[in-house]
Amino acid sequence: MLVIVAEPVILSPIVTLATVADQTSGARLVAPPNFNPASPTVDQVAVEERVAALAKRSLKKASKVAGLKLAISMMDLTTLEGKDTAGKVRAMCQKALYPLGSDPSLPQVAAVCVYPNWVRLAKQCLAGSNIKVASVATAFPSGQSPLPIKLDDVRRAVEFGADEIDMVIDRGAMLSGQYGKVFDEIAAVKEACGAAHLKVILETGELGSYDVVRKASEIGIAAGGDFIKTSTGKVVPAATPAVTLVMLQAIADHYRATGRKVGMKPAGGIRTAKQALHYLVIVKETLGDAWLTPDLFRFGASTLLNDVLMQLQKEKTGNYQSSEDFSKD
Amino acid sequence: MATKTITKSIPRAARVAAPAPLPAVRLTVNKAYKMYVGGAFVRSESGRYLQVTASSSGGADPAIVNVPRGSRKDVRDAVLVAKNASEGWAARTPFNKSQILYRLAEMMESRRSELVTSLLRGGTAAAEREVDASIDRVVFYAGFADKFHALVASSNPVAGPHFGFSVPEPMGVVCVIAPARPSLLGLVSTVLPLIASGNTCVAVCGMDDPRTPLLWCEQLATSDLPGGVVNVLSGHASELAPIMARHREVMAMDVWGVDKALAAEVEQLGTDNVKRVKVHGPQADWYDERKAQGLGFIERFLETKTIWHPVGI
Numbered sequence: 001m002l003v004i005v006a007e008p009v010i011l012s013p014i015v016t017l018a019t020v021a022d023q024t025s026g027a028r029l030v031a032p033p034n035f036n037p038a039s040p041t042v043d044q045v046a047v048e049e050r051v052a053a054l055a056k057r058s059l060k061k062a063s064k065v066a067g068l069k070l071a072i073s074m075m076d077l078t079t080l081e082g083k084d085t086a087g088k089v090r091a092m093c094q095k096a097l098y099p100l101g102s103d104p105s106l107p108q109v110a111a112v113c114v115y116p117n118w119v120r121l122a123k124q125c126l127a128g129s130n131i132k133v134a135s136v137a138t139a140f141p142s143g144q145s146p147l148p149i150k151l152d153d154v155r156r157a158v159e160f161g162a163d164e165i166d167m168v169i170d171r172g173a174m175l176s177g178q179y180g181k182v183f184d185e186i187a188a189v190k191e192a193c194g195a196a197h198l199k200v201i202l203e204t205g206e207l208g209s210y211d212v213v214r215k216a217s218e219i220g221i222a223a224g225g226d227f228i229k230t231s232t233g234k235v236v237p238a239a240t241p242a243v244t245l246v247m248l249q250a251i252a253d254h255y256r257a258t259g260r261k262v263g264m265k266p267a268g269g270i271r272t273a274k275q276a277l278h279y280l281v282i283v284k285e286t287l288g289d290a291w292l293t294p295d296l297f298r299f300g301a302s303t304l305l306n307d308v309l310m311q312l313q314k315e316k317t318g319n320y321q322s323s324e325d326f327s328k329d
Numbered sequence: 330m331a332t333k334t335i336t337k338s339i340p341r342a343a344r345v346a347a348p349a350p351l352p353a354v355r356l357t358v359n360k361a362y363k364m365y366v367g368g369a370f371v372r373s374e375s376g377r378y379l380q381v382t383a384s385s386s387g388g389a390d391p392a393i394v395n396v397p398r399g400s401r402k403d404v405r406d407a408v409l410v411a412k413n414a415s416e417g418w419a420a421r422t423p424f425n426k427s428q429i430l431y432r433l434a435e436m437m438e439s440r441r442s443e444l445v446t447s448l449l450r451g452g453t454a455a456a457e458r459e460v461d462a463s464i465d466r467v468v469f470y471a472g473f474a475d476k477f478h479a480l481v482a483s484s485n486p487v488a489g490p491h492f493g494f495s496v497p498e499p500m501g502v503v504c505v506i507a508p509a510r511p512s513l514l515g516l517v518s519t520v521l522p523l524i525a526s527g528n529t530c531v532a533v534c535g536m537d538d539p540r541t542p543l544l545w546c547e548q549l550a551t552s553d554l555p556g557g558v559v560n561v562l563s564g565h566a567s568e569l570a571p572i573m574a575r576h577r578e579v580m581a582m583d584v585w586g587v588d589k590a591l592a593a594e595v596e597q598l599g600t601d602n603v604k605r606v607k608v609h610g611p612q613a614d615w616y617d618e619r620k621a622q623g624l625g626f627i628e629r630f631l632e633t634k635t636i637w638h639p640v641g642i
Contacts, residue, residue: 318575319575319601320408320576320577320578321578322578322602323412323578324578
């Protein structure tokens with residue numbers, strides 16, 4: 001028997017919004033939608049069965065090659081480590097421009113994703129190309145800092161030249177039912193981004209259930225996120241096909257209701273070409289071909305690219321490849 | 330009250346004594362032979378099987394037994410886990426490798442009778458001889474694992490103010506096509522020297538009697554050998570060897586007892602990544618300790634690293 005437990009309704013206090021408006025000079029006072037009864041519950045078994053069924057689809061030969069090339073063009077090549085150096089960022093940018101030196105027919109990746117300190121360097125390395133520079137911000141990866149610091153973080157990253165901002169939501173607020181606070185922070189960050197695109201990281205590995213993921217997705221979308229993203233890559237589990245499907249369904253429902261297209265970025269734990277193709281199948285079956293573009297779908301990836309390159313070379317030569325033959329990021 | 334009513338309503342015929350118990354019959358419990366990949370026992374990804382004859386000297390198997398017929402994908406999976414296991418296994422100290430291999434001999438000794446019963450040919454005496462020789466061979470390479478370095482390494486006289494050292498290193502993933510016979514001793518004799526030096530391997534067991542090699546994998550699994558160091562597939566060498574030869578992650582191949590056409594194909598395909606391919610004719614006598622074991626078997630799949638070290642400045 002389904003038991004629906006009513007959650008405490010915590011409306012966002014207008015006071016908070018006013019504070020945000022003061023801090024961000026010009027944020028619109030938009031009352032957030034009431035998320036409490038609005039979000040549909042997610043059928044866990046059905047979602048997991050659905051993605052498992054989609055994983056069984058077999059892509060071979062020409063369609064596999066096309067899928068893998070599409071996957072490269074959708075990649076946010078990422079390095080987010082405390083040990084990042086200028087050399088590492090330069091090498092990664094080189095790989096973003098020329099994924100495989102021996103095969104100029106391969107597409108470039110969509111973006112590189114770095115910490116704010118490396119945005120300027122990445123911009124220099126990628127000057128003249130169409131590759132975007134994404135920067136994480138808002139006290140990544142925990143998001144446990146005061147809002148003014150988060151907004152400052154965002155503004156600086158944009159000032160350094162970031163085209164896209166990957167923000168983290170306050171999972172503590174999300175889990176304790178302070179949906180208004182989560183909404184307000186995202187709205188304030190969106191305002192601080194200016195022209196830069198905003199990706200909202202839900203960190204689904206910390207949210208506990210698909211119902212919370214669904215709700216967080218709706219908040220991220222309603223507050224103005226251009227993309228919603230599964231994970232920081234610092235928490236296990238990170239992106240899973242099931243959680244991605246739940247988020248895609250939230251995007252689909254929003255599109256049907258408003259006509260606005262929101263993007264999706266699974267990140268963390270996607271390491272093999274086969275997984276990448278599985279995600280593309282899920283996107284196609286949930287949102288259709290319109291979302292199979294780097295403008296609306298991205299992979300957050302650091303090790304995925306090499307495996308995709310290995311599989312593409314295997315299709316080309318007929319031989320399974322050695323990981324030793326591909327540059328380590 | 331209700332209970333009483335029900336008891337009374339049971340017909341007399343139903344309350345007669347139960348019939349005499351049937352004679353006790355046990356259901357047969359047959360073993361599903363599986364391949365050994367990454368420390369797990371797996372069926373072929375392809376779902377295919379080969380039928381082989383079971384031992385006539387006893388054991389629980391029926392007369393005809395199914396063993397998996399390994400596929401291209403099985404080779405690929407096995408090479409991947411062997412590659413992933415490679416770094417960790419090579420990094421273990423030679424003494425630790427030695428201990429683990431000796432532990433394998435212990436596991437084989439404690440299940441000696443099971444191996445003897447499982448072996449197909451030659452009657453019990455011959456089977457006992459093969460199992461004993463196999464266990465002794467494991468002990469031999471267990472002992473050699475921390476000693477061969479001293480025999481193949483060298484300090485080289487060089488014309489300059491340097492020391493020159495040459496030290497052996499494992500190659501990485503080595504694939505083995507094991508001799509068809511003797512099925513257990515042949516596999517043990519070809520796999521043990523590879524792993525004693527720190528390589529990891531994917532072996533296709535001899536298919537004259539593949540059950541005993543697959544049974545041996547259960548002893549590998551309980552021997553402290555990390556998963557993925559030894560992977561054993563069953564299937565047709567003619568199908569699997571070319572796939573191994575083309576795979577660029579495979580550094581070398583040790584091929585026993587295949588026909589000339591297949592040998593030539595493997596050697597040719599192996600050129601793609603300059604694979605070290607060793608093709609052997611039939612070994613005269615796997616029981617001959619002077620010819621069927623020794624440093625040569627280890628040395629065949631080693632790389633040599635030479636280091637120049639300045640001196641006198």
